[in-house]
Amino acid sequence: MPMTADDIAEMIRQALPDAQVEITDLAGDGDHYAAHVTSAAFAGKSRVQQHKMVYEALGGKMGGVLHALQLTTAVPK
Amino acid sequence: MSDTNARISEIVNSNDVVLFMKGTPLFPQCGFSSRAVAILEHCGVAYGSVDVLQDMEIRQGIKSYSDWPTIPQLYVKGEFVGGSDIMMEMFEAGELQQLLDDKQVAKAS
Numbered sequence: 001m002p003m004t005a006d007d008i009a010e011m012i013r014q015a016l017p018d019a020q021v022e023i024t025d026l027a028g029d030g031d032h033y034a035a036h037v038t039s040a041a042f043a044g045k046s047r048v049q050q051h052k053m054v055y056e057a058l059g060g061k062m063g064g065v066l067h068a069l070q071l072t073t074a075v076p077k
Numbered sequence: 078m079s080d081t082n083a084r085i086s087e088i089v090n091s092n093d094v095v096l097f098m099k100g101t102p103l104f105p106q107c108g109f110s111s112r113a114v115a116i117l118e119h120c121g122v123a124y125g126s127v128d129v130l131q132d133m134e135i136r137q138g139i140k141s142y143s144d145w146p147t148i149p150q151l152y153v154k155g156e157f158v159g160g161s162d163i164m165m166e167m168f169e170a171g172e173l174q175q176l177l178d179d180k181q182v183a184k185a186s
Contacts, residue, residue: 047163048145055146063146068108071162 002030003066008058009035015057016041026070034070042075081138089152092125093182097139098149099130106130109161113149116161116168123183154180 005023012021012035019039026032035054042050050073055062062069089095094117100106102114117124129136129148140146143157151158153176158164167173 047166048157048159051159051163052144060146063140067147072166 003061004030005033008033008066008069011059011061012037012054012057016053020076026068032068033066034072036072036074038074038076040076042073047073081134082142085135085138085142088125088127090155092152093154093180094122094124094177095152096124096126096149097129097135097152098126099128101128102126107148109147110149113151113161113164116164116173117151118185119168120174120177121185122177123185153177153182 005025009021009023013019016037016039018041019037021038022036024034026034037054041053045053051071054071054073058066058069096102096110096113096117098105098107098110098113100110102118105111105114114126127135129139136148139148139150143150145157145160147160149161151160151164158173158176159167164173167176
């Protein structure tokens with residue numbers, strides 16, 4: 001079962017409660033998404049660490065059910 | 078498993094820049110791998126590539142090697158840099174070019 005944009009945003013917010021999550025369905029097929037995640041929890045972390053935090057929030061779905069998620073992360077200004 | 082790790086370690090340490098990808102630079106088999114190749118071409122550096130589709134052990138092993146769930150994966154001088162999204166963010170910010178300069182990576186001939 002592919003994940004909906006809401007499922008993805010919800011899982012990220014559960015792990016990073018302050019996160020602002022913007023999801024774009026790139027192909028309109030419910031399978032290729034872009035996510036932009038902004039969270040204060042990213043402060044002082046490297047990009048790799050920030051992305052790992054999001055992948056962890058997605059609990060192993062990344063690379064599996066979710067094969068096509070473009071991810072960008074940012075710290076709130 | 079440890080054999081695979083040793084093989085991966087050998088690859089990342091014997092190439093200044095190496096991309097683990099699906100397909101080859103000429104024929105990438107996935108959009109993310111294709112984007113990673115395009116970024117490296119723009120940077121004009123010499124790089125090696127490993128087609129994980131040709132080697133199931135490496136395809137799985139590389140994910141635990143870096144604790145990173147997806148492919149492509151870029152390594153510079155033995156260090157994991159990131160996947161295609163991080164490569165793109167770094168490239169757009171000029172950080173990837175800076176990193177390659179700082180590490181004194183050879184230019185593509």
